[in-house]
Amino acid sequence: MKWMTPRRGGLALLLVLVLALPLVLVNNYWYEVAIQIGLNAVVCVGLNLLIGYAGQISLGHAGFFGLGAYGSAILSSHYGLPAALAIVLTNVGVALLALLVGRPILRLKGNYLAMATLGMGVIISIAIVTEDKLTGGPDGMSVVPLALFGQPLTGELLWYWLVAFTLVAAVALALNLIDSPIGRALRALNGSEVGASVCGIDATRAKVGIFVISAVFASFAGSLMAHYSGFITPGKASFFHSIELVAMVVFGGMSSTFGAVIGAAALTLLPQLLTVLKEYEMVVFGAVMMLTMIFFPRGFLPSLMLLLARIRK
């Protein structure tokens, strides 16, 4: 048995990258960007399981991210729960919610599924903006820092390692899942749902399962984001953020876990680089999104792999 499979090689590469990155992060600003990339990447790895492997679109995942962020923010800041407990409770809550809505939603197909997930996301986002007594409304709310054993976790470096560890764990989990019987069932579903059902795969159960997992990935990243940045605004739960997340997955390359990480990195960095363009930021962001999709419809990583394979020939 070969021990150096592409999967382990990729994971090793990610590990080296994460360990080496602090060498080039010159100041707190770049640590902040790296942490943002890491959190977005966690969401995208989960979302990619749903979109890339199970073939089910979600245009509402920012809703779960927002629930994760606001849930643990409200429990810890308003009700005085320890932040770590608040995070656990929130994510269990989101998992249950995803399980509840997942069943009826995932019966839908294609554009109807897109509509339902979009609607769910928009409802969550409107609720966050409207319930201003709890959430601070459009102005956002401040969040108490995460504490472990009475020690508050603050500082960019500490959070960098925490997020890096979460990302590596998320990627390892996703890779394992993909090669497990559940993962194979999902890929079969993506190929042909009827065909998979005939082979004895419980289609709804597999889809709902992966929906719950991807929702928890998003909400966990949301919780971490809230306690890291100490302040959250409803923008992170908006339809636009849902779209950004899907764009990251598609940009990096659907059905490629490492592609999802690359997509998250690219589309988190892009607005940072575009801030120098000031008022042209939106125009360039939109144009880049369109052009990459027109010229690399499979996404960045699969296109790169294809190119490499062609060169090797």
Add this chain to the structure above:
Amino acid sequence: MAAQLTQFLLTGLTVGAIYALVALGFAIIYNASHVINFAQGEFVMVGGMVTVSLIHAGLPLLAAIALAVLAAAAVGMALEHFAIEPARGASPVTLIIITIGASILLRGLATLVWDKKLHNVPSFSGEAPIQIGGATILPQSLWVVGISLLIMFLLGRFFGRTLIGKAILATSYNPMAAQLCGINVRFMLFLSFGLSAALGAVAGILIAPITLTSWDVGVMLGLKGFAAAILGGLGSGVGAVLGGLILGIAESLGAGYISSAYKDAIAFVIILAVLFFMPNGLFGKHGLDRV
């Protein structure tokens, strides 16, 4: 009580007619190309904003409206030609991302060409409210409903009676067969985008005197138009119109009787509730899987 109900119904009908026009735009593009065009709301914005600019430049209202509709149609055709056509055969998600990229690009351009302020288009015929059974209605609302009805009638004639309309329908049923019959399929796609953009622009111009217009007016209108199209069953013209009217009236009733803070959420609650029980919308065909 009755007066209040009439008021809500009239308001709902006005908004619903706008949703119906946007939903028709979604349906036409979906039928022709199987693309969900998330830039549909931006056509609404372009229509309203161009009208504002042309009126400021001194053009009479009617000329400004006509030119704004043409401008939006040109934007729609450009979208088809430069973004959708080169990406043909890409997966639906990829196409969705392309149209979303286009909507961000168009909104960005709008902030550059115009600004981030609210703008007003003058009412077509005065501001004096009209009394109907204890409820009041703006003259502009009558224009909205009247012109929407006229457009729906004309669209029906266009698709049912004209050669081009029938060619577009043929293209949506079966592009390959349409091509073999000598229909220029690519040109029909091009036309569909233009037509759909023009419809969006008309909606944007009609509603602008009531709700004002701005660079981001298309976001919510686009999403609700999509909801209306899905509610009626994607691709069905009658369904899109009914879906729009149902959403508009439900939203107005909900905002009046339940909660005005959650007004924007009502459309999405309804669409979720309907999809849970009728996965193909109210009037959609039941999909069968071919194995």
